[in-house]
Amino acid sequence: MTTPAPTDPVVAALQAVLAAEHGAVFGYSLIGVRLSDPGQVDFARTLQATHRDVRDALMTDIARRGATPVEALPSYSPADKVTDATGAQRWALQLEQDCAAGYRYLLANSVAAGTAGAAARKQALSGLTGAAVNATRWRKLLTPATPTVAFPGV
């Protein structure tokens, strides 16, 4: 196995996305417990499964590129303590925004990779859109009058 240059921009960005996905997998396992609305619980569980799949695929991809995937932290904490459903929604929003930022970073770094970054760019665009749509669903519950942001991932 060849070790990629430490400055490989796509691998560096994939690692950033993976770190965010680790956080999402951890976070959603606790968020579901704090939510009371069955629809929201289902949504959180679906997202947890989706983020787990994405995390696993990213780990495989990074390893295939000759790098060691970043490991998950022992635990992740939200910006504010989660004590109720609203706090859980806020944390979920934060997790999706973190993922969106990672994917936007990947989008930028795919440019530096030239034509070799085409697949990464496609992956980044899909991930950014997915995270933005998920974030909007949580934001609709928290701030219904302003459920969107102009530049997801920024």
Added chain:
Amino acid sequence: MAAISRRTLISRGLLIAAAAAGAALGMTKSVHHKVAVPPPAPPRALVSLLTAQQGLLTGYDAAIASNPANSALLTALKSDVTAHRGAVQAVLEGYPGWRLAQSQPSATPPDTPVAGSTSALAAATKKLAASTASSCSAWPSADSNAVRVVPLLGSISACLNTHVGVLT
């Protein structure tokens, strides 16, 4: 008949010879004029995006006026599109041909206003999200502004997709 001095004769002779040499040189050597070369036109995808954004904003104005119950939400979405337009304009300023294109009204196609209903806005937004995503994917990495344009187009496309979810 007036007497012509030898000195006058020589100087006139030299003058005629110099004029003849100059004329001969002028006829044989090409003259290079400096011609102003216009800067390359800005990327068509960005100009089209700007035009479509303007059409969308016109649609939002009509929708907000005719739908007071949803005006707060529609105004929030409109402000996103306004921010997109500003960002795209800022990027276009980085292309030397943009200002020239601005001074030629016929070069910029007129915007097509979107009808002021939420369903029309949703349809137009969906279409614009898809075309923006295509531009993002296809943007040449070699473009000097690519590192700025690609993430911007990605964010705009993602945002427009969230709008579709809100409008439908």
